[in-house]
Amino acid sequence: MTGLSQHIQKVLGKVPSLYHGPGGAVAVLRDGELVGQHVWGYANLEQRIPMESSTLMPICSITKQMLCMILVDLERNPTPEIAKRGDVRQQLADSLKEVVKVEILEHTGLDIEDLCNNQSGIRDYWAMSMFWGTQPDGVFTLSEDAKKALGRTKSLHFQPGTQYAYSNLNFHILARVIERVAGSTIEDLLTERLFSSARMLTAAFCEDNAHLPRPCVGYEGNGSFGFIPAVNRVQWSGDAGVVASLEDMIAYEQYLDKSWFEEQSLYRAIAEPPLFKDGTPARYGHGLAHVRVGGVDTIGHGGSLRGFCLHRLQAPSERLAIVVMLNHEIDAEIIAEYIMKDVLDLNQPNSSTTGDFGVSHSWLGTFFDPEAQLALTVREDGPNRVSIRYADHDETAVLFDVNKASSGTMSAIFSDDSIQLHRQDDNRVVNARRIRKPEEQIKTDYVGQYRCAEIDSVFTCSGTGGMLYGSFEGFLGHGPMHLMRYLGEDIWFLTCPRGLDAPAPGDWTVVFERDENGAIVSVVMGCWLARNVQFDRL
Numbered sequence: 001m002t003g004l005s006q007h008i009q010k011v012l013g014k015v016p017s018l019y020h021g022p023g024g025a026v027a028v029l030r031d032g033e034l035v036g037q038h039v040w041g042y043a044n045l046e047q048r049i050p051m052e053s054s055t056l057m058p059i060c061s062i063t064k065q066m067l068c069m070i071l072v073d074l075e076r077n078p079t080p081e082i083a084k085r086g087d088v089r090q091q092l093a094d095s096l097k098e099v100v101k102v103e104i105l106e107h108t109g110l111d112i113e114d115l116c117n118n119q120s121g122i123r124d125y126w127a128m129s130m131f132w133g134t135q136p137d138g139v140f141t142l143s144e145d146a147k148k149a150l151g152r153t154k155s156l157h158f159q160p161g162t163q164y165a166y167s168n169l170n171f172h173i174l175a176r177v178i179e180r181v182a183g184s185t186i187e188d189l190l191t192e193r194l195f196s197s198a199r200m201l202t203a204a205f206c207e208d209n210a211h212l213p214r215p216c217v218g219y220e221g222n223g224s225f226g227f228i229p230a231v232n233r234v235q236w237s238g239d240a241g242v243v244a245s246l247e248d249m250i251a252y253e254q255y256l257d258k259s260w261f262e263e264q265s266l267y268r269a270i271a272e273p274p275l276f277k278d279g280t281p282a283r284y285g286h287g288l289a290h291v292r293v294g295g296v297d298t299i300g301h302g303g304s305l306r307g308f309c310l311h312r313l314q315a316p317s318e319r320l321a322i323v324v325m326l327n328h329e330i331d332a333e334i335i336a337e338y339i340m341k342d343v344l345d346l347n348q349p350n351s352s353t354t355g356d357f358g359v360s361h362s363w364l365g366t367f368f369d370p371e372a373q374l375a376l377t378v379r380e381d382g383p384n385r386v387s388i389r390y391a392d393h394d395e396t397a398v399l400f401d402v403n404k405a406s407s408g409t410m411s412a413i414f415s416d417d418s419i420q421l422h423r424q425d426d427n428r429v430v431n432a433r434r435i436r437k438p439e440e441q442i443k444t445d446y447v448g449q450y451r452c453a454e455i456d457s458v459f460t461c462s463g464t465g466g467m468l469y470g471s472f473e474g475f476l477g478h479g480p481m482h483l484m485r486y487l488g489e490d491i492w493f494l495t496c497p498r499g500l501d502a503p504a505p506g507d508w509t510v511v512f513e514r515d516e517n518g519a520i521v522s523v524v525m526g527c528w529l530a531r532n533v534q535f536d537r538l
Helices: 002-018 060-076 080-082 088-099 103-106 114-116 147-151 168-181 185-198 246-260 267-270 332-343
Strands: 023-030 032-044 219-222 226-231 242-244 287-292 297-306 308-315 320-326 367-368 375-381 385-389 394-402 404-406 410-414 418-423 428-434 446-453 457-462 467-474 482-488 491-496 507-512 520-527 529-537
Touching: 002 032, 002 332, 023 246, 060 088, 060 114, 060 168, 060 185, 060 267, 060 297, 060 308, 080 088, 088 103, 088 114, 114 168, 114 482, 147 168, 147 482, 168 185, 185 246, 185 482, 242 246, 242 320, 246 267, 246 308, 246 320, 246 467, 267 320, 287 332, 297 332, 308 332, 320 332, 375 418, 375 507, 385 410, 394 410, 457 520, 457 529
Parallel strands: none
Antiparallel strands: 023 032, 023 320, 219 226, 287 297, 297 308, 308 320, 367 375, 367 428, 375 385, 385 394, 394 404, 404 410, 410 418, 418 428, 446 457, 446 529, 457 467, 467 482, 482 491, 491 507, 507 520, 520 529
16 A cells, blocks of 8 residues: 555645645545645745645535435434424425426426436526526525526426436525424534535535635736636525535545445445436436546546635445645646546556548538537547537547547537437437538627517617627626627527636527518527527517
């Protein structure tokens, strides 16, 4: 173990120079024991306060798996008061009816498991906040704004249980359901039922990101632009909220490692790979992502807030766990996978050949998925590789046939005018057609105002010629102007590089619709987190 520890320390020591930023903390555990950790940089650049293993950070969406363990624990170990009321699962179902619109439950069959597995079809409220007029550093409160967001959640962007789409609102709802049944706050439940058992001695619940524990500060920016303190003024509870130190997360990983060998443990219960309703295996369930890294099955989850990025990754078969905590926005998952591949020696060149297949330039460009009303782009990424951006990030696929490519989670079939994607994680087959080339003279009849009555939002399109801008107004105020980029036909991208939450929604597909006379009558907008939202022209 000494030799392994020395090697791991060398690997961890390289991380700061490979992934520049203000500060961070990483740890590696093997067989339930800490075999390496490294803490570097500053928790607070302005006050010159070093990062330490005891520095508290918001772990953000890693909270989701903890919430799901509380859910299972309540069902297995109800308080006498809860037990007196009868079946706990039925109590949860009844509480769900009190939290969301009853029409959604009646018409779609939405249930608790759909929320836990991100299969609900509910649009993400941090993405939707853009429609409601938020500024990137705007205020979002639990007492007022979260309730208004729920009240405006009246439809779904797919039938529950049929697809996967990440939605923070799923876990916000789940937390409210749990609190109603338990008669206790999520903060108290986490403290009593998890932090104590896991010996997370300084972990706490902080729902207000404007008042995170000091001294740690999150930073936006990069080495070229520079780093500035991130401003966060949102409140969240259930989808996130836990703050913890590296020491807490080490204790958490030791607790999970021990739990893995207890068949009836809470962790084993939530780590069971879920299914879609058609029986297809799903890769996300109960706040845990099931991912293969270098051929090894892993369980993990990331967390991010403007200025922070974190990830925990566990390979149960190897009894290996990695924690990465950063007070800047480099992707912590990439660092966790880099460490895991080195420790398990998974960086060997792939001996399999892809054949002599080249990328045809006729496959490249922008395509449109009419079902989800989303655009996707295809770029060359090497002699036999293409980069496809459809969800919220670029995915690289390698050609294995004259017109076929695959990645670990997606396969693609190309033709000159279309692309078919089989997205395994999402349980979707996407049939997208090429968007016709942009016209030399862009139409000018897009400018005007549009309203979506369902979500109570107004979209204003302004500008001249080929330079258009879009802005939104809703219960959160008047949002900033966003740049729009013409793709062709009546389809545009509206770019949102900074949203209320991190990561931002990214490019929204904007599809203007015309009547039989050719007049613009409506516009349909969507991003991967929130699709098919229609605004009618005023």
